[in-house]
Amino acid sequence: MVLKKTLAGTMMLVGMIMGLMFVSPYAVPIPQAQEASADTPGAQAFASVCNTCHSTDRIRDYQGDKSWGEIITLMKSFGALLSEDQAKEIEQHLQTTYPRDKK
Numbered sequence: 124m125v126l127k128k129t130l131a132g133t134m135m136l137v138g139m140i141m142g143l144m145f146v147s148p149y150a151v152p153i154p155q156a157q158e159a160s161a162d163t164p165g166a167q168a169f170a171s172v173c174n175t176c177h178s179t180d181r182i183r184d185y186q187g188d189k190s191w192g193e194i195i196t197l198m199k200s201f202g203a204l205l206s207e208d209q210a211k212e213i214e215q216h217l218q219t220t221y222p223r224d225k226k
């Protein structure tokens with residue numbers, strides 16, 4: 124009887140730990156390896172700067188009417204840290220990767 128209870132307790136603990144393992148990757152906003160195809164300076168700067176606060180999905184799925192230049196200026200006002208050169212490189216990268224009609 125005592126042994127069975129201990130076993131049940133152990134299984135519950137294992138279950139809880141496994142559950143945490145599934146939850147934790149979403150709780151911690153670590154830059155994703157999915158930007159591994161980054162080979163231009165713009166793509167690299169984008170990967171290291173732009174997904175620190177939100178995922179790149181947020182950017183890929185953007186349907187608003189701001190240009191990428193305006194978006195980058197907006198992100199700077201939110202606290203994104205990037206140099207003038209990086210801003211230009213990222214804008215170039217975004218325009219190539221996710222072309223937008225509006226200038």
Ligand code: HEC
Nearest residue numbers: 172173175176177181182185187194195198201202203204
């Ligand atoms: C300091 C944190 C931070 C960084 C770094 C950052 N953003 Fe954002 N971003 C935000 C916040 C805050 C919002 C608004 C909240 C939201 O919609 O998630 C946002 C929203 C967005 C949106 C959606 C805007 C809309 O109107 O729907 C886009 C596109 C975007 N960011 C692009 C970028 C790009 C490109 C970069 C890299 C240059 C970047 N972000 C870096 C904080 C950041």
